[in-house]
Amino acid sequence: MKKYIFKSLLTVDNTIYLSENLMRIIKAILETDSKLKGLSDKLKAVYERMVANKKRNSASALTQKKAQLDQRRDQGYISLRDIIHGISLSLIPEDAEKALSLYRVFEAVGTTSYSSGYKDQTASLSSLFSELDKPEQQTALTDLALLPYYGALKTAEDDFLEIDKQMLDESTENELNYEPAQEIMVDMVPALTDLVGYMELSSSFDAATYGDAFNQMVTVINEVNATARARLTNNENDSGEETEN
Incomplete structure (x- = not known):
């Protein structure tokens, strides 16, 4: 044969x-x-x-989706940062002062932290949220009508973290099997x-x-x-x- x-x-x-x-x-x-x-x-x-x-x-089929969601959170970060920076330079002293206080939080975290790797960016956003969730910063965001932009950034980060978790679960399952x-x-x-x-x-x-x-x-x-x-x-x-x- x-x-x-x-x-x-x-x-x-x-x-x-x-x-x-x-x-x-x-x-x-x-x-x-x-x-x-x-x-x-x-x-x-x-x-x-x-x-x-x-x-x-x-x-992973989720790799491209994760990259897209990372770009989305980058966009949300840059948008909020630049709006706050713009208001901090305004000719309305009260608004400028509130915005400057918010912008200093971005400076402390790193105004270009969005360009870091996935893990570093997630850590930077966690620090940013921790500061901006404080009552005085929330008041400033409310007074400047910036809460929708802040909420959009947090949602973008939540979406990214969900995909990140799915990929981790997928990787763990692959290793087991x-x-x-x-x-x-x-x-x-x-x-x-x-x-x-x-x-x-x-x-x-x-x-x-x-x-x-x-x-x-x-x-x-x-x-x-x-x-x-x-x-x-x-x-x-x-x-x-x-x-x-």
Whole structure:
């Protein structure tokens, strides 16, 4: 029996692609062959483990959302800071004095603290809120009609912290459920091999039922193997070039 599946050639993406396509090809004949269905179910179980592994190792889907919410809190910070600074320079002494008191809080925290890293910015905002929540500062914010701007900044920070918590929870769950791809490969390759071997044997006895599906499977496998060999050759060539340089 010819060998079709080569572990040394396969990447995680290769195994996922192969599994999806091989299971698709045999789908129409599963219900009439319990042995084939059992092999397909075995492959599907390992396939799902591999997909989960890839998902855990991919960048979180929340990363972009977190960056957007960080920009939003930056915008809220800059807006409130600049409005307060502008009023502190006004020609209305009473308003200017109240605004100057508020602006000094921003100076103490850092007027450009929004440009810091995520954790440092969160710490700076916590300090800012701690000061601006004091009664005298709340009175100043109220008198200057700035409470809506302050509230918008706090909401933006709450939204950011919620996403940050979700990402932390996601990371913790991934660590708890982590399974190295190479360990899954130990089960994946035999599952693929058994399925292909069964289809090859079945097609030799019943070409009408299994022949076309088996030929489609071989075509897909050959395409993956050819691409994998080309990738390995390119990697070897690149490595050689680096050594010569």
